[in-house]
Amino acid sequence: MPASPTEPTEPTGPTASTGAAALVIGEALIDLIRRPGQPDDARVGGSPLNVAVGLSRLGVPVELLTHLGSDAYADLVTGHLDANGVRVAEGSVGPGATSTAAATIGPDGAATYDFAIDWALPGVPRRTPELVHTGSIGAVLAPGAEVVEETLQAVRGTATVSYDPNVRPQLMGDLHLARKQVEGLVGLADVVKASDEDAAWLYPDLTVADVVRHWLGLGPALVVVTRGGEGAYAGTVAEVAEVTAPRTTVADTIGAGDSFMAGLLAALSDAGLLGRAQEGALRSLAGEDLRRVLTFAAACAAVTVSRPGADPPRRAEMPD
Template sequence: MILCAGESLIDMVPQDGMFRPLPGGAVYNTAIALGRLGRQTGYLWPISRDPFGKVILRPLAEAGVITDLCPRTDRLTTLALVTLTNGEARYSFYDEGSAGRMLRPDDVGPLPGTVSAIFTGGISLVPDPCGATIESLIAQHHDRLPVMLDPNIRPFFITDAEAYRARLSRMMPMADIVKLSADDLDWLYPDMPAEDAAARILATGPRLVLLTGGEAGARAIWAGEPVHAPAIRTQVSDTIGAGDTFNAGVLASLDAQGLLTKDGLAGLGADQIRAALTQGAQAAAVTVSRPGANPPWAHEMPS
């Protein structure tokens, strides 16, 4: 089971001059996408008992995602007010004292033996106590379980950039796969070419550093020659959840190939990496073709 540990929230998405509440959150979106793609998936994040908590739980159940590890709380659900500029999403967060932000280590029980990999990232890594809790979870399990990390950096959410950079500098070496967008690289390494930045990260321990660039497609920096997969052309509705769905496509491909293990990732070849990047791009193309974070089901993917 691939365990997705990180934020869920309600995206308030503009529609006809008003805002439509849709469940979202970077790690949550990846969990939904993995479940829809037919992979055994678990989710770990506090779920509020407020009405939005039910909205968040419903798609998880529909996608077959296991939520046994999610603590329930009376704290409120995080809200993200979305604005769209030429289809690109920007966010304002209402998060102080929220259900997820207050996640503490004693809220996280022992991981069941069925957990075979962990995915994490997003804004869940930024504030404490939840950021420290997720970092501790990865520190406890990364020696045994493969980890994929997508920081999905939102600069306007970060109040202490130095502390967050320090957290990422501790967490990236614990990950087997690190995914970074062009925006992430601009924030982390503003004066460094993308592949040089990726090589620097790779040298700290990950097996794969994945670079995504929208229409430019995706690249993998690893021990061999860089691997590239083009973006899939489609009519873009908006980009909400695109990167999250890409992550799910990559993980689903590696899992289906039997490679989402420590040994499997250590022995990856270029063709296997290209297949994973391609499935990530295909899944993301479906998501951007329709409003909101609405990842594809397995039957909607190219055969």
């Protein structure tokens, strides 16, 4: 879940003077990376933040509504966002501490997390872009989760809504209550992306295909379940599709799902499928158009896993 280190880089996304085509709502935090035999490494992270950075690097103007404290960790976060062309939404910085997550990297490169999260939001944003994305901890953790839900309800008339559960069992409590909360957000979304691990925790008795079918029945136009090195499985009301994951050497899996999410949304933006006026076209997405969107998202994730940390690709790194 962590992002790449915050050394100065050339901003590749929009500047603060441009309007945001996308609003991402969710946690921004500091990941304390722990590898065997090495000192802790503090990096900027948070699944929604990673999605915002991924969108900006792919050329989608984006603003992040989050909760940051008034501390040195907040400076690391805002510096990273600024370097990647992501605007910080008004009201995101307040009193208290910036959230942290200790990420322990195992021998296989996979990460496990221990969280210290402070999640509150100032209220429903006044601006409505063509895309509003949320997910992970910020979509389900009180008190900020109430503002997230209110925002999704408020923007549905004009914006495409996307959601990534990015399940964190240690923070979500009872499975049945968590499932109800996730399904409520799925029902508000047009585009949903989850991992096969998310699906297995939420629905231990269902297959990936069953979960996709169930969620489509709740209202979304497109549901995608990623399957790590095996690619992704997706469904719309028109058809189902599968894509394979590109072959690559895996450095670690940090941020792979967030990069896939950003790539998926950027590809939908490229295809002119975002915004409520495009809902009909999004719902009828099928055939090669559907596979093209999924293939681009999978390629973005493959770039990310090929290098350490959540370091999503820039548009220039992706094939035309």
